Amino acid sequence: MSTFATRLIRWQPRHGRHDLPWQATRDPYRIWLSEVMLQQTRVATVIPYYRRFLARFPDLASLARASLDEVLMLWSGLGYYSRARNLHAAAAMLVEAHGGRFPREREAIETLPGIGRSTAAAIAVFAFGAREAILDGNVKRVLARHFAVRGVPAEKRTENRLWKIAEALLPSRNIQSYTQALMDLGADLCARSRPACGKCPLKKSCRANASGNADAYPRSRPRKALPARTTSMLLLLREGEVLLEKRPPAGIWGGLWCFPEIPSGEDARDYCFRRWGARVAGVAQLPPLRHGFTHFTLNIIPVVCRASPASSFVSEPGQVSLPLEDAAEAAVPAPVKRLLAGL
Ligand code: SF4
Numbered sequence: 001m002s003t004f005a006t007r008l009i010r011w012q013p014r015h016g017r018h019d020l021p022w023q024a025t026r027d028p029y030r031i032w033l034s035e036v037m038l039q040q041t042r043v044a045t046v047i048p049y050y051r052r053f054l055a056r057f058p059d060l061a062s063l064a065r066a067s068l069d070e071v072l073m074l075w076s077g078l079g080y081y082s083r084a085r086n087l088h089a090a091a092a093m094l095v096e097a098h099g100g101r102f103p104r105e106r107e108a109i110e111t112l113p114g115i116g117r118s119t120a121a122a123i124a125v126f127a128f129g130a131r132e133a134i135l136d137g138n139v140k141r142v143l144a145r146h147f148a149v150r151g152v153p154a155e156k157r158t159e160n161r162l163w164k165i166a167e168a169l170l171p172s173r174n175i176q177s178y179t180q181a182l183m184d185l186g187a188d189l190c191a192r193s194r195p196a197c198g199k200c201p202l203k204k205s206c207r208a209n210a211s212g213n214a215d216a217y218p219r220s221r222p223r224k225a226l227p228a229r230t231t232s233m234l235l236l237l238r239e240g241e242v243l244l245e246k247r248p249p250a251g252i253w254g255g256l257w258c259f260p261e262i263p264s265g266e267d268a269r270d271y272c273f274r275r276w277g278a279r280v281a282g283v284a285q286l287p288p289l290r291h292g293f294t295h296f297t298l299n300i301i302p303v304v305c306r307a308s309p310a311s312s313f314v315s316e317p318g319q320v321s322l323p324l325e326d327a328a329e330a331a332v333p334a335p336v337k338r339l340l341a342g343l
Pocket residue numbers: 142145146189190191195196197198200201202203204206207208209214
């Protein structure tokens with residue numbers, strides 16, 4: 001029987017994906033951008049973001065010159081904003097320490113902020129043809145099923161075992177077709193639930209398929225109920241403008257523009273007067289909004305305060321009042337965008 005890699009390499013040209021916007025390039029910058037955007041995010045969501053980002057920052061030098069605010073603005077709505085902050089920091093490092101050139105070796109790529117071993121390997125494979133193994137979530141699933149690996153891939157011991165398997169499978173030629181095939185198979189056929197084993201080029205050797213129980217692999221950690229937090233957000237409007245403030249650089253929505261939060265127990269009207277000297281003519285509470293983070297759920301209570309145009313208003317450093325349509329285009333997280341759209 002032909003090898004695992006040979007079957008995938010033969011399968012890819014006819015059944016794999018060929019039209020993704022980052023496939024027609026060997027430019028490490030473009031490949032890096034796509035790999036980072038694709039972490040935790042679906043292809044269909046990434047494509048318009050990828051195109052907009054490249055239209056604004058067509059190369060490493062333009063990204064390194066940009067302000068973080070501009071980068072976050074283009075990332076707004078894509079989530080996991082540390083990816084954008086790391087991308088920006090890595091671009092500056094590449095320009096300063098590497099003369100604006102992308103390193104070719106996986107180990108060197110891996111030293112850049114926000115790039116783990118699998119992402120570094122994918123860049124080295126697609127940009128430079130390096131013979132490196134990848135192991136993203138989809139590939140872990142394919143290997144765990146094919147080789148009936150019983151452990152939880154998020155645990156180090158199982159992950160190390162999967163890395164060993166991934167390395168041992170690497171073909172000596174056609175590394176790019178092989179890697180692309182593995183990604184395509186994991187995304188399209190070997191789906192998390194109800195994999196399409198009947199169409200899979202690996203079906204004859206796949207142990208999970210033979211057992212008729214592919215869904216049982218890979219095992220996942222028992223899910224804990226996510227804790228919930230609640231916050232009141234202040235949508236302070238004055239003469240068609242809304243007040244936004246910049247979040248601290250690290251942490252949730254780090255560096256993004258957000259509505260100020262009202263401390264618990266505070267009366268919105270009093271708070272606006274005390275903090276900004278704004279006299280509020282009307283207060284309205286909008287329906288609450290839920291937003292899921294990886295580790296908790298945030299319940300947002302939006303409180304709209306309309307300040308009277310005549311009242312004085314002193315904004316603080318790190319705050320800005322923007323016309324509503326400009327605010328929606330700023331570097332704001334998805335729930336803020338939704339609330340702005342509803343105003
Ligand atoms: S045969 Fe099924 S379970 Fe096995 S690798 Fe293919 S799609 Fe996945």
